[in-house]
Structure formats: structure tokens, C-alpha cells
Amino acid sequence: MKQDPLAPPDRIVRRKLSDQIFDRLRDMMASGELPPGAAVPSERDLMERFGVGRPAVREALQHMHTMGLITISHGERSRVNELSAGSVLARVDDAARMLLSAEPEQLEHLKQARRMFECGLVRVAAENATVHDVRDLRDLVGEQRARIGDAETFVTADMAFHARIAQISANPILMATSQAMLRWLFQYHGVLLHWSGNERITLGEHDGIVDRIAARDAEGAVAAMGAHLDRSNPLYRHPCS
Template sequence: MPGRKMSDGIQERIKRLILDRRLAPGAALPTETDLMALLGVSRNSVREALKALQAMGIVEIRHGFGTYVGPMSLAPLVEGLSFRTVVGHYQGRDSLLELLELREAVETGLVARVVGRIPEEDLALLAGLVDRMRAEAEKEDVHAETDRAFHLALYRALGNDLLSELLDAFWDAFHRVRTDLAERHQDPRVTWRQHHEILDAVRSGDAAGAEDAVRRHFDDIRRRLATAARSHH
């Protein structure tokens, strides 16, 4: 474990360097040689630490060009959540339901807060997305990206970038895993109607109604997951 502790220590020092120099995403980091001199460690130690930081999205290694501050995205979280859910499923746990309940807890806790705060342009965007869902439902398939765009636009008025990224990460992980583990899909007309109900409550200033509409949406997904799980046994 000494090697692991040393690598962790180098990672922390590189992160501290990024903070101390106020390096923004996309900014170039010192070269490997410069990092070796700054940190007093070997080239292999620097490379090992950089690879670990790249896996976390903290740095980006562009071979032939250098190393840069990474985008700080939540992509590693999505990968971890997705794989953990699949592993749990094959161990006999209701891990997809657990992931759904995580999304539900966040969204039902937030939707009442956006009521009365969504600007007209975002309400118009949400209405356009609901109209698109209706058109897609008539062709028997509400596209996943339309659903994703609706949920992102709904909470954008909160002005919290981290929250938006986290909601998107939960959505991405859930839908990525559901494609593999749950074959039963929702009636697209139900999908459209439920999102229409959420928008109607938000637009009319009905915070309690908006929360109820979101909860009904998740309750329906939960029932379908339970039905799909029984059909596999």
C-alpha cells in the first residue's frame, strides 16, 4: 500500500497546484518534466498520478500535446452509478429501483421550488418539448433525448449548475442501465400526458400539484419496473 499512498499524495499535490495557480478547465498543466522537478518525484510516479486524475475528469491527457485541466464533468459518476446498478441487479438487488428512487427524491424535492421562478422563455421551451413528445407519441416512441431535455429545462431556473449536472448524471445513469435491464417501455401517450400534467401545474403556479404530478410520473415508472422484474423471474 505504500505505493498507493504515494500516488494519492502526488494526486493531491497536483490538485493543489491547479487550485493555487487558479487554472481553469482547458488550461495547460506543467510538463511531466516540470512536474517531476516541482514535486520531486519520478516520471512514472507523475504519469501514474495523472492517469488517476484523468479517470476522475480532473485532468485531460492529450497525447503529443500535453496535459490540461479537465472539464470537471460528472462522467465518472455516471459510469460508477451505471456499473454499480448492473452489478447489484445481477446480485439479486432491486438496484435499478434504488437508482429511480434517488432521482425521484431529488426531483420531487425540487419541483415546488421552481414554481413561479421559471422565465417565460423556459416555459415556452417546456411547452415546445411537450408538443414534441405528443408528436413522437403519435409515432409510438417518445425519444429519450426529448425527455432528458424536459427534465433539464424544468430545473434550470434554479440557477445551480452543479444541480443541473447532477440531475443529468442521474438521468443518464438510469436510462443507460434501464436499456440493458428493463425491457418493458412506457406507453408513449402516458409519457406525454404525464409531462403535460407537470407543465400545467408549474405554469399555473400550483406547487403541490407539480409535486404530485412528478410523483405520479415516478410511481408509474416504478410499477413498470416491478412488472418487468416479475416477468424475468
């Protein structure tokens, strides 16, 4: 294709030295040259290796620290962090909470996403749960029943129940995502006041979900979870609502 002589030239963007250092260090981590727990080369070593000044090195290291790739400790060598799905998602907790607080409509989006996600998880649970998994779920419902009267610990037990269903998937990304959604949702402390009087309804619904999982009734488990979330979702309210 003939190039239009009047078209603006393709611009060559010069990348910051710190960005290039960041990429090189990240590649060293990915290749195993800098495995989890390893000490990051000193600033002087990096300056000599890459032929750059100290400010660029420090900026790159600070960026890596902010992203959770390394931990910078004053007086000690920086270390490469061991990453997991949970640790990565935990890094966005504050940003997610700010988004939910600044834009109340995002709470409804979160509840919708959680419903779709949990219904998928409970289907997987019904198809794969072991006797041990079912026993754990029943124990968790029993523990939650013992928390009636203490709203905060009751809600904590509720989160543990849903997290245990996610655990049956044996998929660390699904498990971490489930826990992240629960953390973001339960930031609304006003929910504790709205749970009063609904505890036994919640427990009955949890019992029904476990029964369907134990029976390997995937469709029944999905229906039970959907009904449970449809009933409980209105309890999660933005403080301004």
C-alpha cells in the first residue's frame, strides 16, 4: 500500500531509562535468574550492569516495590517477592474500595458479578466435592449458627462458607477472586445492621446449598445459590443509599 505523503510520520517514542530497567529486572525474575526470595542486586551493581545512573535505578526499584514484585527494606537488601493470585489481587483492594465508594453504582455491578461467579463455583463444587469437602461445609454452617447474636463474627463465618465452596475448585485464581469479591463487598459495615433477624434464613439457605452439593445436584445447587444471593444482595447497601 502506497503511503500518503501528507500523513504524519510514525513517531518514535523514547522510553524512560527506569522503564527499561524495570523490564530487564522483570525478565530476570521470569527467567529464574532472580527467583522468589532472592536478593535484588545492589543499586551500584545495577548501575554498572545497565550503564545507567542511580536515579533511574531507584525509580525502577520503587516501581517494582509499588507493584508488589519486590520488597524494599531500609538497611537490608531488597528481596524478590513470591507472587500468588491472592497477593496480586490484594494489591488492588484499596483501589477497588475507592472505586466502590466514589461510584455507588459499581456496588450493583459487583453484586451482579458475584452472583454469576458464585453460581459457577457452586456448580463446580457439586460436580467435584468430596466427602471431606461436604463435611467441612456442614461444620462451617454449624460454626456460623453458633455465631447468632454476634453480627460481625456471623458475617465472618458467612465469608468462610463461601470461600470454602470456592476452594473445592482447586483453582487458585478462582479462590483468590472469590475472596477479593467478598472483601470488597463486606466493606459496607452497614450490612451488619441489616443482617439482624435474617440469620436463620441465611443458615437454612446454606444448609440447602450444602445438601445439593452433597447430592451432586449441580442444577439444584446453582438454583439454591442464585436464590440465596438474590435474597441477600439487597442487604449490601452503599452508605449513601
